[in-house]
Amino acid sequence: MTDHDLLSDAALEVPAARRPRRGAPGTLIAGCILLGLVITVALVSYVHLPYPPQQIGGGRLQPPSRAHWLGTDTLGRDLFSQLMVGARIALAAGGGSVLLGGIIGVVLGLAAAFAQRWLDDAIAAVLDILIAFPTLLLAMLIVAARGATLGSAIVAIGLAMSAIVARLTRILAKRVLSTQYVTAAATSGTGWLGVILRHVLPNIWPTLIVNLALQFGLAVLAEASLSYLGLGAPPPNASWGRLLQQAQGTVYSAPVGAIAPGVALVVLVLGANLLADGLRDVLDPTRRSR
Amino acid sequence: MTPAVPAELLRADGVGFAYRRGAPVLHDIGFALTAGRHLGIVGESGAGKSTLLRLLLGLDAPTEGTLHAAGTRLDIRNRARLREHRRFVQPVFQDPYSSLDPRQRVGSIVAEPLRSLGVASGREAVERAVRALESVGLPADAAQRFPHQFSGGQRQRIAIARAIVARPSVLLADEPVSALDMSTRVQIIELLDELGTASRDGAAPLTVVLVSHDLGVVARLCDEVIVLERGRVVEQGDTRRVLTAPQHPYTRRLLDSVPRLSAAR
Amino acid sequence: MSEQERPVLEVRGLTISTQDGRGLVHDLSFRLDAGERLALIGESGSGKSLTSLAIMGLLPDGVVAGGSVRLGMTQLIGASERTLNRVRGRAAGIVFQEPLSALDPLAPLGRQLAEPIARQAKREGRRLSRAETRAAVSAALAEVALRDPERIARAFPHEVSGGQRQRVAIAMALAGKPELLIADEPTTALDVTVQAEVLELLDRVTAERGTAVLFVSHDLAVVARIASRALVLRGGRVVESGDVASLIERPAHDYTRRLVGAARELDDALGSGGAR
Numbered sequence: 001m002t003d004h005d006l007l008s009d010a011a012l013e014v015p016a017a018r019r020p021r022r023g024a025p026g027t028l029i030a031g032c033i034l035l036g037l038v039i040t041v042a043l044v045s046y047v048h049l050p051y052p053p054q055q056i057g058g059g060r061l062q063p064p065s066r067a068h069w070l071g072t073d074t075l076g077r078d079l080f081s082q083l084m085v086g087a088r089i090a091l092a093a094g095g096g097s098v099l100l101g102g103i104i105g106v107v108l109g110l111a112a113a114f115a116q117r118w119l120d121d122a123i124a125a126v127l128d129i130l131i132a133f134p135t136l137l138l139a140m141l142i143v144a145a146r147g148a149t150l151g152s153a154i155v156a157i158g159l160a161m162s163a164i165v166a167r168l169t170r171i172l173a174k175r176v177l178s179t180q181y182v183t184a185a186a187t188s189g190t191g192w193l194g195v196i197l198r199h200v201l202p203n204i205w206p207t208l209i210v211n212l213a214l215q216f217g218l219a220v221l222a223e224a225s226l227s228y229l230g231l232g233a234p235p236p237n238a239s240w241g242r243l244l245q246q247a248q249g250t251v252y253s254a255p256v257g258a259i260a261p262g263v264a265l266v267v268l269v270l271g272a273n274l275l276a277d278g279l280r281d282v283l284d285p286t287r288r289s290r
Numbered sequence: 291m292t293p294a295v296p297a298e299l300l301r302a303d304g305v306g307f308a309y310r311r312g313a314p315v316l317h318d319i320g321f322a323l324t325a326g327r328h329l330g331i332v333g334e335s336g337a338g339k340s341t342l343l344r345l346l347l348g349l350d351a352p353t354e355g356t357l358h359a360a361g362t363r364l365d366i367r368n369r370a371r372l373r374e375h376r377r378f379v380q381p382v383f384q385d386p387y388s389s390l391d392p393r394q395r396v397g398s399i400v401a402e403p404l405r406s407l408g409v410a411s412g413r414e415a416v417e418r419a420v421r422a423l424e425s426v427g428l429p430a431d432a433a434q435r436f437p438h439q440f441s442g443g444q445r446q447r448i449a450i451a452r453a454i455v456a457r458p459s460v461l462l463a464d465e466p467v468s469a470l471d472m473s474t475r476v477q478i479i480e481l482l483d484e485l486g487t488a489s490r491d492g493a494a495p496l497t498v499v500l501v502s503h504d505l506g507v508v509a510r511l512c513d514e515v516i517v518l519e520r521g522r523v524v525e526q527g528d529t530r531r532v533l534t535a536p537q538h539p540y541t542r543r544l545l546d547s548v549p550r551l552s553a554a555r
Numbered sequence: 556m557s558e559q560e561r562p563v564l565e566v567r568g569l570t571i572s573t574q575d576g577r578g579l580v581h582d583l584s585f586r587l588d589a590g591e592r593l594a595l596i597g598e599s600g601s602g603k604s605l606t607s608l609a610i611m612g613l614l615p616d617g618v619v620a621g622g623s624v625r626l627g628m629t630q631l632i633g634a635s636e637r638t639l640n641r642v643r644g645r646a647a648g649i650v651f652q653e654p655l656s657a658l659d660p661l662a663p664l665g666r667q668l669a670e671p672i673a674r675q676a677k678r679e680g681r682r683l684s685r686a687e688t689r690a691a692v693s694a695a696l697a698e699v700a701l702r703d704p705e706r707i708a709r710a711f712p713h714e715v716s717g718g719q720r721q722r723v724a725i726a727m728a729l730a731g732k733p734e735l736l737i738a739d740e741p742t743t744a745l746d747v748t749v750q751a752e753v754l755e756l757l758d759r760v761t762a763e764r765g766t767a768v769l770f771v772s773h774d775l776a777v778v779a780r781i782a783s784r785a786l787v788l789r790g791g792r793v794v795e796s797g798d799v800a801s802l803i804e805r806p807a808h809d810y811t812r813r814l815v816g817a818a819r820e821l822d823d824a825l826g827s828g829g830a831r
Contacts, residue, residue: 180389184452187347189376189406198402202393334746335717442599471598472773476817503747506821533825547751551822554779554800 028278034271042087051078085238093223096154101161109169130163150233172204206283213276217269297325306354330512337518380453384465386445390437397433403456422451443474562586563767568622580791594778597788612639648728652740654720658712665708671730718749739771775818
C-alpha cells in the first residue's frame with residue numbers, strides 16, 4: 001500500500017466508514033436485551049421463586065393459570081419455577097464452557113502460532129481432527145466416562161470448543177506475528193511475552209470475542225441436547241433440555257410444557273448471536289478511515 | 291589537534307546467507323560503516339537487500355562470514371549481546387501503514403524500545419517519547435492519538451521517532467520513502483539528514499544506513515554507497531565517485547535507467 | 556469540427572464527489588488530441604486517479620461524477636453500462652499500478668490476453684481458430700518485448716516478474732486497438748531498470764500505433780520522460796498546466812514550485828554525484 005496507490009488514493013478521499021450499516025447498534029442492543037432478560041430471570045431465581053421447583057402438588061398437567069403462570073408438568077411441579085432455575089443452568093453451561101474453552105483454546109492457539117514449523121503443523125493436525133469430531137459425540141464420550149453432571153457437561157463442551165478457538169487463535173496470531181510492527185517490536189527488544197501482551201492479544205481479541213459470543217449460544221444448545229438425551233445433570237434438574245425431554249410425551253395434550261423451554265432456548269441463543277453480530281460491527285476496524 | 295579516528299560502527303566480512311537447501315541469497319558481502327558517513331545500499335528486487343538488512347538487525351545470523359558491531363562480533367544466540375546490539379542499531383521499515391501497531395497509541399509505540407530495552411520506564415519513558423516525536427517534527431499531542439489518524443509521511447516520522455528514542459548509534463532505514471509522495475519523500479530524507487548532523491539531547495549524531503532502489507534518494511543522503519546485484523557487491527565507494535564514474539556495467543545500467551528532469555522535451 | 560480535429564478525449568467541467576456531497580474533483584477541464592501525451596501530476600488526494608477511473612466509468616460505489624467526459628463521439632458521464640462496456644477496451648485501455656490486482660490469479664496469462672484479442676477480432680469481423688488465437692497472443696507478447704512468449708503465455712501471474720506482468724497488462728490494454736491509453740502510475744511499483752524498460756516500451760508502442768496517452772503520476776522525472784503536456788492537480792483542482800519543460804523550468808504556481816523543488820533536490824544530487 002503506498003500513498004500514491006490507486007486504491008489508497010480513492011480510500012483516502014472516500015470515507016470508508018460511511019458505508020451504510022444495517023442498524024448495527026440496534027443488533028447489539030437487541031442482543032443485550034435478550035441476554036439481559038435471561039440473566040435477570042436467573043438472578044431473580046436465587047432470591048424468589050413462585051414455588052420450590054420440586055414441589056409436587058399443583059395438579060398434574062394443569063394449563064397456565066394465575067397460580068401457575070405456565071401450568072404444571074406431569075408430576076404437578078410448577079413449570080415457571082423450573083424454567084427460572086433452568087436459566088441458571090443454561091447460563092452456567094454457556095458461560096462455563098466459554099471460559100474453559102476460551103482459556104484453553106487461546107493458550108493452545110498461541111503456542112501453535114509461536115511454535116517451530118513441525119510442532120505447529122502437528123498441533124494444527126490434532127486440532128483439525130478434534131474439530132472434525134462431532135461436538136456432541138465428543139461430549140457424550142466424556143460424560144459417559146466421568147458420569148453425568150453439569151460439571152461434566154461443561155468440561156466436555158468446553159474441551160470441544162477449545163479446539164475451534166485454538167484454531168482461530170492460531171490463524172489470527174500468525175497473521176499478527178507476520179506483520180512489520182511485530183518485527184519492529186522484536187528489534188525494539190520486546191520478548192515473546194511482551195509481543196503477546198502488547199501486540200498479539202490487543203489485535204486479535206475483537207475477533208475472538210465475537211467468536212466466543214457465538215460459541216456461547218452453541219454451548220447452551222449443546223448442554224440442552226445433552227440433557228435432552230439424559231446425559232446432563234441427573235434428575236431432578238431443571239435444565240431446559242431436560243424439560244423438553246419430559247414434555248415429549250404430552251406435547252399434544254399440554255403443549256406449553258414443550259413450547260416454554262423451547263422459546264427460552266431461542267431467546268438465549270438468539271440473544272447471544274445478535275450480541276455477536278452487533279459486537280462485530282462495533283469492534284471491527286471502523287477506524288479503517290485510511 | 292589530532293584528527294579523530296573514525297569509529298567503525300559496523301563491519302561485514304565475507305558475509306553470506308543461504309536458506310537450508312537453497313541457493314545463497316547473499317555471497318561474500320564486505321563493507322564497513324564509519325561514524326558520520328551515511329551508507330547507501332542500492333539494489334533491485336532479488337539483490338538480497340532485505341536479507342542483508344535482517345542480518346544487520348540481528349534477526350537472522352549469516353551462514354558465512356562475520357558481522358561486527360561497535361568492534362565486537364555479533365552473535366545473535368547470545369541474548370545479552372543481542373540486547374546490546376538493539377541499543378546500538380534501530381530500524382525504520384518501508385511500509386508506514388503496517389509498521390505501526392494499529393491498536394496502540396503513538397506514545398506507547400514510540401516508547402516501546404525504551405521499556406523493552408530497559409533504558410527507561412514510566413514517566414521518563416513517556417517524556418522521552420514526546421521529545422522524540424518533537425524532534426521529528428510532530429506535536430506532543432500526537433502521542434495520544436492512533437496511527438490511522440496520521441498520513442503516510444507522518445507515520446514514517448513516528449517510525450523514525452521510535453527508532454531514535456533509545457539513542458542508537460546506527461539507524462537502518464529500509465526503503466523508508468518508497469511508499470511516499472514526492473514532496474514527502476524529500477522531507478523525510480531531509481529529516482534523516484538533520485538527525486545525522488544535529489546532536490540530540492547531547493547524544494552523538496546518528497549514522498544512517500539507507501537501503502533503497504531509488505538512486506536519487508541515496509545520492510542526496512549518503513556519503514558512501516554499495517551496489518548489490520543478485521546477492522553480491524558489484525561496486526562500492528564514495529557516492530560522488532560511483533555516480534560520476536561507475537565501474538561496473540550494472541551500476542552504469544542503474545544510473546542510465548533513472549528518469550531525469552532533463553528528459554523533458 | 557472536422558473528424559481530424561475532434562479530440563480523442565474532451566473533459567469539460569468534470570466534478571467527482573461522494574454521495575453525501577463531499578467534493579473530490581472540482582470542475583476539471585482538458586482535452587487530448589490524437590497521438591498526444593498528457594500527464595496528470597499530483598500527490599495522494601489530488602484526484603488524479605479518480606479522474607482516470609471516471610473516464611473508464613470505473614468509479615467505486617458511493618462516488619458520482621458530473622460534467623462532461625467525451626471519448627471520441629461518446630458521452631461517458633451518465634452513460635449506460637452497455638455503452639461503457641463498449642468503450643472500455645475498444646476506445647480506451649487502462650494500465651494500473653499493480654497488475655496483480657488487475658489480472659486473474661487463477662488463469663494463465665495467455666488465456667487472459669486471448670480474451671481482448673478475440674473480442675477485437677470479432678469486432679473486425681474475423682473469427683479466430685484456436686491456432687490463430689495462439690499465434691495472435693504470441694505476436695502481442697512479442698510486441699511488448701517479452702522474450703519466450705510461449706512460456707509467458709502458459710504462466711500464471713504470480714509466476715512472472717512485476718515488469719513482465721506490466722508488459723502483459725499493456726498488451727491487454729492495447730489489444731482492442733484503442734485511441735486512448737490511460738496509464739495510472741504504471742511503473743511506480745517497479746524496480747528502476749524495469750521501470751526504464753517499461754517506459755521505453757510505452758513510448759515506442761504508443762508512438763507506433765498513434766495512441767494518445769493519459770499518464771497519471773506523482774513522479775515529475777517519469778512524466779518528463781513520457782509526456783509533453785501536463786496538468787498539475789491538487790485537492791481536485793488544476794493549479795497549473797502547460798508543457799512539461801516549461802513547468803519544470805519556470806513553475807508559476809507555489810505548489811508546482813514545491814513539487815519541482817523536491818524533484819530537483821533528488822535530481823541534482825544524482826547529477827552532481829552526491830550530496831555532501
